[in-house]
Amino acid sequence: MILPITVRVLLHLRKKQLKYILLSLFTILAAFSAGIFAQEKDTINDATKTRYSPKIIAIPILFYGPETRLGFGAAGFFSFKTNPLDTILRPSQINLGAAYTLEKQVLTYASFDIWALQNKVVFNGEIGYYRYFYNFYGLNNEPRKVEQYSVNYPRIRFKAYYEILPGLYGGVHYTFDNFDVVEREEGGQLIQDKITGSQGGIISGLGIGMKYDTRNHNFYPTKGYSIQASFERFGKWVGSDFTYNLTTIDAIRYFDLKNDKVIAANIYGRFIQGNAPFFHLSGIGGNKRMRGYYDGYWLAKQKIGWQAEFRTPLFWRFGMVAFAGNAIVANEIDQFQSKYIRTTAGLGFRFKVDKERKINARIDFGVSSDLTTGFYFTIGEAF
Numbered sequence: 152m153i154l155p156i157t158v159r160v161l162l163h164l165r166k167k168q169l170k171y172i173l174l175s176l177f178t179i180l181a182a183f184s185a186g187i188f189a190q191e192k193d194t195i196n197d198a199t200k201t202r203y204s205p206k207i208i209a210i211p212i213l214f215y216g217p218e219t220r221l222g223f224g225a226a227g228f229f230s231f232k233t234n235p236l237d238t239i240l241r242p243s244q245i246n247l248g249a250a251y252t253l254e255k256q257v258l259t260y261a262s263f264d265i266w267a268l269q270n271k272v273v274f275n276g277e278i279g280y281y282r283y284f285y286n287f288y289g290l291n292n293e294p295r296k297v298e299q300y301s302v303n304y305p306r307i308r309f310k311a312y313y314e315i316l317p318g319l320y321g322g323v324h325y326t327f328d329n330f331d332v333v334e335r336e337e338g339g340q341l342i343q344d345k346i347t348g349s350q351g352g353i354i355s356g357l358g359i360g361m362k363y364d365t366r367n368h369n370f371y372p373t374k375g376y377s378i379q380a381s382f383e384r385f386g387k388w389v390g391s392d393f394t395y396n397l398t399t400i401d402a403i404r405y406f407d408l409k410n411d412k413v414i415a416a417n418i419y420g421r422f423i424q425g426n427a428p429f430f431h432l433s434g435i436g437g438n439k440r441m442r443g444y445y446d447g448y449w450l451a452k453q454k455i456g457w458q459a460e461f462r463t464p465l466f467w468r469f470g471m472v473a474f475a476g477n478a479i480v481a482n483e484i485d486q487f488q489s490k491y492i493r494t495t496a497g498l499g500f501r502f503k504v505d506k507e508r509k510i511n512a513r514i515d516f517g518v519s520s521d522l523t524t525g526f527y528f529t530i531g532e533a534f
Contacts, residue, residue, distance in 0.1 A: 203242065205231035208504055208530065212250050224250030224258070228530050230370075230508055233267045241266040241369050242508065246530075257282040264369075273320060273362075276309040289340060290429065291451045291482055292491045298339035302351070302430075303331045310360060318365045324381050326356040326397075327390075330430050341429075348428020352392035358383030366405065370531065371509035372415075374407040385427070395425025403534055411470075413462045417534050422484070423452040435478045435493055438527045439534055442474065443495035443517030445525065451480035455487070460533065462501075470501035470511070474533070494520040504530070 212224040226248035232240050248260040262277040282303045289295030305328070312322035332351040335341045341349040360381035366372035380400045385391040399421050406414040419440070421433040433454035436444030440458060456478030464470040475496040481487050497517030504512050515527045 203232040203235045203240075205229065205235075206505060206508065208510070210530070212248075214250075220253035222250055222252035222256070224248065226530075228510065230505070230510065233265065237269060239269050241270055243267075244369070255282070256284070271314040273312040273314075273322075274310065277306065278308075279306045280304070281306070284334075286445055286447070287339070287341060287429070288445075288448050288450065290346065290432070292449065292480070295340070298336040298341065300332055300336065300339075300341055301334035303333055304329050304351075312360070312362060318363055320362045320364065322360050322362075324356075324358045324360045324383055326354065326383060326385075328354045328431070330354070330428070346429050347393065347426055348430055352428055353390060354385055354393060354428065354431050355389045355391040356383040356385035356397060357389050358397070368509060371411075371413075371511065372405045373411065373413045374405050376405075377401075377403040385425075393426055393428050393431075395423055395427040397427070397431075398422045398424075411462075411464050415460045415462065415532075415534060416457070417459070417476075418455075418457045420455045421453070427452065433480055435480055436525070438515075438525075438529060441476055441478050441493065441495045441517075441519070442497055442515050442527060442533070443519035443525045444493070444521070444523055448519075448521070448523065449478075449480050449493060451482050453482065453484050453487070454478060454480045458534070462532075468503040468506065470503070472499040472501065472513075472515070473497075474499065474515070474517070497525075 206229070208228040210226045212222070212226060214222045227246070229245040229247070230242050231244075232242055234240055243265045244263070246260070246262045248258070250258045258281050260277065260279040262275075264273075264275040266273055284299050284301045286297050286299055288297050307325065307327040309325045310322060312320035315321050330348065330351045330353070332341070332349065335349070340346060358381055360379065362380075363376055363378040365375040366377055367375050378401070381398070383397045385397065386394040399419075401417070401419045403415060403417045406416070408414060417440075423433060429450065432450045432452060434447035435441045435449040435454065435456070437446040440456060456476060458474060458476030460472050460474040462470065462472045475494070477492050477494050479487055479492045481491065495517050497515055499513055499515035501511040501513050504510055510530065511532065512530050513528070513532065515533070517525045517527075
């Protein structure tokens with residue numbers, strides 16, 4: 152997830168669309184300026200053109216909302232190669248973000264995707280610390296009302312892979328959150344109902360993962376596959392307050408329509424066995440899947456879904472996308488019912504902040520079948 156801090160803030164401010172637009176325009180201009188400056192530095196010395204020069208794109212963050220009051224911060228995207236002279240090696244990336252609000256809320260985030268040894272070794276994941284608030288809409292597919300809760304937590308996600316066969320990787324996964332729920336709404340479900348994790352707790356899980364990656368580009372793939380599957384076990388043996396299993400699958404195919412026109416198709420599933428806390432259940436919504444729903448708007452143990460996106464350039468550095476998708480959640484797989492299938496669709500615009508590396512800033516607007524909307528700004532494609 153690239154630059155999720157900006158996305159989370161914007162999701163809490165959905166009703167102020169004009170402020171979104173002004174913020175996004177401001178951010179794009181800042182990113183564009185930073186990108187041009189970095190590109191000029193890359194071309195100063197002709198003798199280094201065969202090297203993959205590191206590049207930094209910096210983005211200021213400024214927002215306002217009734218829950219946060221004024222908030223400000225910065226985010227950055229760092230692209231580089233662990234061996235600049237290796238023409239086979241995929242580029243690595245590190246994303247950083249930090250924000251602070253006048254309500255003393257703190258959001259810090261670093262994600263990484265590191266490729267080394269001629270693409271035989273891959274590390275990716277994230278490290279972060281959050282002191283923030285979230286919306287809770289209830290569990291499963293029952294009607295509910297929204298309530299808000301405040302949390303403090305550090306987060307670690309770590310994956311390490313080694314190439315077994317060409318394009319096929321195997322490795323280990325580790326997941327950690329120390330979720331401290333510091334405030335809940337009086338009379339809300341998190342206080343009245345015995346919801347697992349309503350008072351917080353530690354999740355810690357260790358497992359294995361496989362991935363098959365034949366994409367022709369990291370940042371803007373036009374053909375190939377990206378398929379990932381994992382199994383993680385959470386329990387006291389690894390320091391978790393909750394005991395459960397988590398299985399995931401995420402498969403993406405890119406169809407090249409020529410001239411940088413692409414259709415990307417994605418199917419995914421997330422399945423839990425055991426007593427997982429509400430804050431680690433399988434949710435619908437977010438800035439990558441089911442755009443138009445707040446992340447976790449529908450929440451249960453099991454989830455399956457699909458999405459597709461058409462991407463096309465327009466002129467100069469501008470492009471646009473159209474996307475749509477469906478997803479369904481339920482407590483058990485045999486409880487999936489067609490009436491609970493949720494739908495989202497929307498449009499987005501792209502601005503190429505780095506023409507050489509094909510790195511886009513994206514603005515997406517999605518609408519759901521429940522008539523909720525989402526507005527998203529970040530760097531990098533949704534999938």
